[in-house]
Amino acid sequence: MPSYTAPTRDIQFVLNEVLDVANSDVPGYSELEPDFTAAVLEECGKLNSEVLAPLNVVGDKEGCRLENGVVRTPTGFKAAFDQVREGGWTGLDMPEEFGGQNMPYVMGIATLEMFASANQAFAMYQGLTHGAASAILAHGSEHQKATYLPKMVSCDWTGTMNLTEPHCGTDLGLMRTKAEPQADGSYAITGQKIFISAGEHDMADNIIHLVLAKIPGGPEGIKGVSLFIVPKFLVKEDGSLGERNALSCGKIEEKMGIHGNSTCVMNYDGAKGFLIGEMHKGMRAMFTMMNEARLGVGMQGLAQAEAAYQNAVAYAKDRLQGRAVTGAENPDGPADPLIVHPDIRRSLMDQKSFTEGARAFILWGSTLIDKSHRGGDADAEGMISLLTPVIKGFLTDRGYDMTVQAQQIYGGHGYIEEWGMSQFTRDARIAMIYEGANGVQALDLVGRKLAADGGKHVMAFFDMVKSFIKENEGDEGLKKDFLEPLKAASKDLQAAGMFFMQNGMKNPNAALAGSYDFMHLFGHVCLGLMWARSAKVALAALAGGASDTAFYENKLTTGRYYMARQLPMTATHLARIQSGADVVMTLPADAF
Amino acid sequence: MPSYTAPTRDIQFVLNEVLDVANSDVPGYSELEPDFTAAVLEECGKLNSEVLAPLNVVGDKEGCRLENGVVRTPTGFKAAFDQVREGGWTGLDMPEEFGGQNMPYVMGIATLEMFASANQAFAMYQGLTHGAASAILAHGSEHQKATYLPKMVSCDWTGTMNLTEPHCGTDLGLMRTKAEPQADGSYAITGQKIFISAGEHDMADNIIHLVLAKIPGGPEGIKGVSLFIVPKFLVKEDGSLGERNALSCGKIEEKMGIHGNSTCVMNYDGAKGFLIGEMHKGMRAMFTMMNEARLGVGMQGLAQAEAAYQNAVAYAKDRLQGRAVTGAENPDGPADPLIVHPDIRRSLMDQKSFTEGARAFILWGSTLIDKSHRGGDADAEGMISLLTPVIKGFLTDRGYDMTVQAQQIYGGHGYIEEWGMSQFTRDARIAMIYEGANGVQALDLVGRKLAADGGKHVMAFFDMVKSFIKENEGDEGLKKDFLEPLKAASKDLQAAGMFFMQNGMKNPNAALAGSYDFMHLFGHVCLGLMWARSAKVALAALAGGASDTAFYENKLTTGRYYMARQLPMTATHLARIQSGADVVMTLPADAF
Structure with a gap:
């Protein structure tokens, strides 16, 4: 079974030495002294190596099951999720007023690497929640923030993003899900959404769905789309859970990978929804989160490459096969370890030089987000906007290639599921697709960002x-x-x-x-x-x-x-x- | 569900127009008139489109099951295998004296493309048999040929190749399986072989295992390896089946893909085996087949890319998403088909230009094999020897990349198993690994073939x-x-x-x-x-x-x-x- 050790030394190198975060004037960065960040990273690394990494294969093998409307997550996921919650990891970079620790985004990303390396399917439950909470934080009313954020920051409730429909993904202007205004100010949401990650599961008391839908009579196409909060259980005034909303998981998709995450078809049958932000400005509300979400997916590319690389190295040092062309390096053994062979090293160097370079890239990108959000730096905002499609598209493409290379080191053993290398490849594949397929990232970069x-x-x-x-x-x-x-x-x-x-x-x-x-x-x-x-x-x-x-x-x-x-x-x-x-x-x- | 149409026009273009086979002086090529080859290819295409392609998804979903020592192949495989046998496809390029049709190898490869596109896991049952039969044909005694070849050419009996052991794949010198001489001239084979494709299944009356093993007292390492015929059921003098040999399938591997093929752990417990060719010259016997086997695997790279490409094209023409940047091309519809977008075309052109170029390359390579085997042309033999690692390594690497690109065209639908695009990627992945991992191909090319x-x-x-x-x-x-x-x-x-x-x-x-x-x-x-x-x-x-x-x-x-x-x-x-x-x-x- 694969193992995972958090690369804390290298993350520290980037944070402290390359980016010198503690001496930056970004608000909050002065707290990021090496001793402090080291403690956070070590603790996070431990949780990931010891608790979440061993569950990665379990999630892949068992997958999620839909039984009588209830989705069962793989064995051990719920207990592990409790540990993640208790450690306060889900609100690391969220505001203190909602129960978070108010650390900069760069620390959120530095720890995200570990979660995404150890168990990508698992990490998505908290990742999607983070995204949905960020949307409410940025665009929700004070009442909405007070109602949902404390529970979402702690992941007692998880969140989802509902964009895709069967006939439209990239082109959301074609959307059919409708939101009809009700007398009480809410909306009745009706339609089908697909590919909803963490759409239904058994690890949280409530699930807060963010749903894009069209209010009848609004503008055609993408300009008529609004964003709604549609909770699985309606929340009473006192904060306790009320009646079950008219929404359900119709099906769990069979996927190439990330089996531990429940990818749901969600049916909304006149479900009660609450408008977030302005009517018909739903896409704008979505777009403000997109840099972060895409950067997070770019991180998955790096994270899977890192995890796969670590195991490829272990195998290359352990497996004895052939002799070094320049003379035996393990003369007392029956053969030399794979790592003596130049082409094995070529592959491992490809992987290592990618993951370390990518780590510096993405952490630097995260500091731009902090500069923008915390420091109000418009140039940083413009720069990260430009770089976001590169981080998402390039890192997930190359990250996937690296998992394929790591798998290749294992020869036939890389192809059978027993060794776990196939899972890295299968899991990494999704990052090239979701949150805007990489061709769409390229279009965004060249068609929009270059000339912005x-x-x-x-x-x-x-x-x-x-x-x-x-x-x-x-x-x-x-x-x-x-x-x-x-x-x-x-x-x-x-x-x-x-x-x-x-x-x-x-x-x-x-x-x-x-x-x-x-x-x-x-x-x-x-x-x-x-x-x-x-x-x-x-x-x-x-x-x-x-x-x-x-x-x-x-x-x-x-x-x-x-x-x-x-x-x-x-x-x-x-x-x-x-x-x-x-x-x-x-x-x-x-x-x- | 994906579909498949055999690219007979393009194969004909290469055979008749680029290679002009019918006017070549290679023995047997004069029969390859366009009308004749067209008839063969059309018939083969029909079988593959209509019978084998629909079973591809079935094989992936059901896989093979080991129950009480018996391996059950997926629903429909056995009946389809009968159809393939009845059509005479398994012996197309085998000698007439053993029931084959004696066509040149280039026709075997041209038809192999279709089998490998339609259903790679299925095609391997006949492919492995072809390889094993070729070994017996080249190195077996007259008695061995007479005993095994007629049944193997017809695929009434199938064949396997047993090289890998748990601790050694590429470095076969480390092999532990032993062959002890018996009084009757046979050998008692004892050891464990892994990754044995089609090692056990329910589609044939007998399975003829070709097993590499060491005769005690022979030279150390790779020079002490011999090749043995080890039938599942011993064959009596009259050709009928006798007692069950002391061999069994211990396990079926769970793999990333090619689920329809049973990849077995094979245990030999003093099984009766018969030496093929000379003692200690087993590797030489294996190597003479390697050009063919590796060319066949290279074909899998092309074949999976072709099948994936065909379905990507269909989706790109059908799926409406966004508008052409130069103005709507489907103004009456809600959106334009994907294929209007430059980056979608870029991807499809990558795929199309690869598959057509690769087809010409591999068919040209096949004519070199015919020139060598049928015409005794040593230069052709040298050239194909040089090109074989390129055909195997380059075409499977690039072919895999193309399946990934084809899958990408589908966006999220490419990641769920429902659409079948994930299977092309998962199935294509193995071709980079087996029959000599691609790094080993590169080593063979640069370390041996260049200077040959x-x-x-x-x-x-x-x-x-x-x-x-x-x-x-x-x-x-x-x-x-x-x-x-x-x-x-x-x-x-x-x-x-x-x-x-x-x-x-x-x-x-x-x-x-x-x-x-x-x-x-x-x-x-x-x-x-x-x-x-x-x-x-x-x-x-x-x-x-x-x-x-x-x-x-x-x-x-x-x-x-x-x-x-x-x-x-x-x-x-x-x-x-x-x-x-x-x-x-x-x-x-x-x-x-």
Whole structure:
């Protein structure tokens, strides 16, 4: 069975050394002293290694069962959920007035990595609740906040997001679920929603569904969509639970993975719902949470890659097969461990350099969210808006690829379920799809985010890279291995942006046909930047006589690998983009 | 539920127009007139679309069950297997004297595509039998051939290959299964073999296991391995079945996919076995079949990609979501079909250009096997030996990626099992692993095949590409879109080979650390060559006034896509290779 150890040392490296959070002027960051964050991360790591990771396989094997309208979660999930609740993990970055601990978002994300690595299906119950609570926090009335948030922050009640219907996912303008105004100010919600994660289960006293629906007579399409709170049990004035609402789980989907999470078809049959925020502005309410939710899904890409990598390493060190081509390294044994073979190392280095680079990327992105939300920094808001589709799309695509590579290390044993490596692959697959399929992320990036605010944010990104290179170009330790590849990759990214500018106006397809490659090109540049920043820190630590020399030397070695072996992908992405739209759009539809 | 239509037109294009098989001087090829092959392919396509494809989902859902030592295959499998047998499909390319139809191997592979697309798990029962029969045909005694082949060619009896043991897969020198000589000239086989596809099932009267084992006192390691025939039921002199042999299925593995195939742990408890070929030369006997078996697995990569692609196309045309950025294309409907979106087309073009290019590649490779086996052409033998790891490794890696892309087109519907797209991905995953994991293919290519016969075959490959470019450089229709990209890609391949030559002697890791990239680089050049050849044929057909102009124009469009959007990968692979071994080998093992 796979095991999991939280990579607290590396998370600390990013928080304290690369991002230097405690010395940032973001409100709340001064509390993030290394000793404090270490204590939080160690505790969280322990819970995840010891309690949630062992339940990962159980969740996969047992799945969720719908029996007489009740969904049974896998053995052990409920008790573990109680432990998570008791530890206060569900409200880590929620306001104190609703029972949270008011830590910055970056700490929420740092701990989320562990939950998503140890047991993604399980972590979704609290993750969806966090998302729904954030929506109520941002757009709910004072009464709604008081009614729902304390219970949701503690996860005594969990939450869901209801967007998709059988005939529409990305294009929510086609939505049919309707919300009819009632005399008491509430709405009667009627319709069917599908793919509702944690839609029904047995781990909480109540489930607060956030449902998108159309109020009859409103504008056509996406502009006529409103957002509603639709509780499973209605809540009385005194806060106690009242009658069962007219909603039910019609079916649990059989899925490729994340079996431990109940993915429900939800039927609303005139259920009582309460409008959140303004009428017909439901999408806006949804969109304000999207950066966070998408960043959380990007984290799943990294988290599954990390968990799969750890187990691939263990197997590569343990499994004896063949001899090193340069001479036996385990001469007294019947064969050498897999890890002596260059191609096994190539694969493990791919994985390691991805997860560490991705970790720095996503934690940096989280600080931008804190800067925006806590510090009111509009530039940070613009930057994270630009980077969000890259974090979601690139990290989940590459994270999935890494789980496939980790599985491959096991040979045939990776394909049978007994070893648990197939689960990482099957679970990681969903992150490329939900919360906006990755093709939609690419469209969002190229069709909207690039040109947002007159292209200001992408320019700021380029300036940031340029400044970093310029500031450090005198550093011989960085120059050849880090700054030069970063410069070349960044140049490719700029050339791609230029291509879109020159061609996209007269033919939008010229940009959109290259959107997916652009998202990946951008992602590589971001990881390249993160590695260059990490290398700078490592070199300084070594020069300053840090005691943990091995850590910093290994950091440099891993970074050099990424720059040498992954960053060259930018040239291919650029070539694809520059080949333009014709090769993509010419084939008649009936010739496919 | 997914459906499948055999791509007979495209297979015919490759056979008749690109390879011009009927006019080849390979013995038996003169019979491969277009009318004849069309009839065979149509019939085979019909069987696969109508009978085997509908059972694909059934096999996935039901799996195989071990009950009291008997393995039950999924509902419908046995009846379908009878139909396959009755059609004579199992012996298509087997000698007439054993009941086969004696068609060339290329026809076996052309029909295999259909079986592997329609139902990979099912096709493996006959595929493994074909492999085992080929081994007996090549290395068995006359008596063994007469005893086993007629029943195996008809698949009344099926076959298996027993190599892997719990502690060894790739490194078979560690094998523990032993074969003790008996007074009657037979051997008593004792040991455990794992991952035995079709090891036990209810579709045949007998199962002929080919088992690798060590005869005590023989050489150490891989040189002491011999190959044995170990029938489930011993065969009497009159050909009738005798007593049950001392072997049994201990367990069926739970796997990520190919549930319809029974993957067995096989226990041999002093089972009666009969030596095939020479003592201690078991690996040699296995290796002579390996080119064929690996080519067959490469075909699975293509076949699953083809099946997944067909369904992705259907969904992309049917599902209405969003509007074309250039204006509504389905203005009377609520939205446009997915296929109007550039990124959806980008994905479909990736898939289409891969499957068609791969089809040409693998059918060309099959003609090399025919040239070698039927025509005694040593150069063809050398060339296919070189290309085999590329066919196996590159086509299964890329084929898998294409199933993932096809699944992605479905959004959330791709992740739930109901639509069947997850199965293509899960089934395709195994082809990257079995019959030599793809890392081992890369090792075989760079560590052995490149330098084989003094590098003669890789030189011949380069000459072939160079000649093609030179012969056609006056053709303006080919030059820019096909010849120039092919030339650039081929140059990258040569540069990679040069890097290995210059660095691999003093440090073998310098070559092996780049082996995986080299395998992919080689694969892209092969597909580039196939596309250039296909384009030449298409241009000639159009110039010659062919009636089916749309087919040839679409062929050119698809080829242009591959050259513009896929071939640039060669530059990245080269850059990775040229970064050398240091970034791969430096990290201490305990730092992973």
